[in-house]
Amino acid sequence: MIRNVLDLLPEELNQCLLDIGEKEYRAKQILNWVYNNYTTDFNEMTSLSETLRNKLQNILSNSIPTIITKKSSNDGTTKYLLSLQDENNIEMVIIPNEKKNTLCISSQVGCARKCKFCATAKLGLERNLKTHEITSQVFLAIKELGDDKLTNIVFMGMGEPLDNFENVVKAIRILQHDLCFNFSPRRITVSTSGVIPQIAKLADTGLKLKLAVSLNSAIQSKREILMPISKTFPLSELKKTLIDFRKKTPYRITFEYVMIKDFNIGRKDVKALLKYLGDISCKLNVIKWNKVDDLPYETPSTREIDRFINSMNILSSAVTFRKSRGADIDAACGQLAAKNVH
Ligand code: SF4
Incomplete structure (x- = not known):
C-alpha cells in the first residue's frame, strides 16, 4: 500500500x-x-x-491538497478553500493576532452532528479526512506564513474531530513529534460538540492537548434544540466525563458559548451556566453568533452581550469574549461550509 x-x-x-x-x-x-x-x-x-x-x-x-481560492478579510483573517485528491473540498482559516497566528483546520468533509447554528452541518457528512489531509493543512499554512510563524492550531473547522478519532489522534502525534512539526501540546486545541465516549477514549491515549467543548447552553432542553448530540450525550453525563478528563490532563478545559439573541443569553441561561461551570476548573470563551444564511438566529446587541458577559464575572474561571474574526468572508465560527463541496 x-x-x-x-x-x-x-x-x-x-x-x-x-x-x-x-x-x-x-x-x-x-x-x-x-x-x-x-x-x-x-x-x-x-x-x-x-x-x-x-x-x-x-x-x-506526496500529494497535498490544492489551494483553489484564498479570501482575506478586512481584519487579516484568510480563508482557504482546498481541493482534495477525490475532488472533495474543505476549508482552513488562518487568523492572525498580535503575536499569534492561529490555524483553524478541518477534520471531516462536512459533519454528521447537525448543530443548528453551524453552516457545515447543512452539508451532512461526506467522509472523514485521512491523517495526511489533516497534517497537510498545517503544512500548507506554514508554507503560506513562513517558517516559525504559525503558533496555534485549533480543530474547529469543518467536522467533529472526535468522530474521526483515529486519524485526528495520529495527526496530532505527527504535529507534536519533534522530528515532524514539533508543536507544543499547549498550542493544539481540539474542539468537540461533546462526544462522550471519545472524550473518555482521548483521555486514555495519554496524548497532551487542550480540549474545548462547544456548550452553547447549560439547559438540557435548549442544548438539545441547538445541538442534537445532547439527546444522546446529555449535559449531566458530559460534565462527569469532562471532570474525569480534567484529572488526566494538565490543561483546563475551555467551554465555547455562542451568544444567540433571544435564545441563550437570558437570566435563566446565565443561572444554568453559572451552576454548570461553577465547580469545573475551566475557561469560558463567549463569542457572538455570526449570521449564516437560511438559519433563523440573530446576533445580540452590544448591550445584551455586555450584560451577559458581566453576569459571568462571578465565575472563578477565566471568561474571555472572543472577537469574531473573518465574518465578512464567512470564515468566522460556525460559518465554514466549503461552498463548492459536491
Ligand atoms: S458545530 Fe462542529 S460538530 Fe456541530 S455540526 Fe458544525 S462542524 Fe459539526
Whole structure:
C-alpha cells in the first residue's frame, strides 16, 4: 500500500525504508526535507540519490491538497478553500493576532452532528479526512506564513474531530513529534460538540492537548434544540466525563458559548451556566453568533452581550469574549461550509 509521507510518524518512515533495503538515516534526511524545508517533492530532495528518489515514488505518495481560492478579510483573517485528491473540498482559516497566528483546520468533509447554528452541518457528512489531509493543512499554512510563524492550531473547522478519532489522534502525534512539526501540546486545541465516549477514549491515549467543548447552553432542553448530540450525550453525563478528563490532563478545559439573541443569553441561561461551570476548573470563551444564511438566529446587541458577559464575572474561571474574526468572508465560527463541496 502506498502511504502519504505526511501520514507517517518517523518510526513508520524508518520501517518503509528498511523494507526497501535502505538505511534508517535516510528517514531523517527525508523528514528534514519535509519538515524543515517544507517540500514533499522527492525530486527536490537532492541529498538523496536519484535511485532512492525513484524508489520513493513507488512506496510513498506526496500529494497535498490544492489551494483553489484564498479570501482575506478586512481584519487579516484568510480563508482557504482546498481541493482534495477525490475532488472533495474543505476549508482552513488562518487568523492572525498580535503575536499569534492561529490555524483553524478541518477534520471531516462536512459533519454528521447537525448543530443548528453551524453552516457545515447543512452539508451532512461526506467522509472523514485521512491523517495526511489533516497534517497537510498545517503544512500548507506554514508554507503560506513562513517558517516559525504559525503558533496555534485549533480543530474547529469543518467536522467533529472526535468522530474521526483515529486519524485526528495520529495527526496530532505527527504535529507534536519533534522530528515532524514539533508543536507544543499547549498550542493544539481540539474542539468537540461533546462526544462522550471519545472524550473518555482521548483521555486514555495519554496524548497532551487542550480540549474545548462547544456548550452553547447549560439547559438540557435548549442544548438539545441547538445541538442534537445532547439527546444522546446529555449535559449531566458530559460534565462527569469532562471532570474525569480534567484529572488526566494538565490543561483546563475551555467551554465555547455562542451568544444567540433571544435564545441563550437570558437570566435563566446565565443561572444554568453559572451552576454548570461553577465547580469545573475551566475557561469560558463567549463569542457572538455570526449570521449564516437560511438559519433563523440573530446576533445580540452590544448591550445584551455586555450584560451577559458581566453576569459571568462571578465565575472563578477565566471568561474571555472572543472577537469574531473573518465574518465578512464567512470564515468566522460556525460559518465554514466549503461552498463548492459536491
Ligand atoms: S458545530 Fe462542529 S460538530 Fe456541530 S455540526 Fe458544525 S462542524 Fe459539526
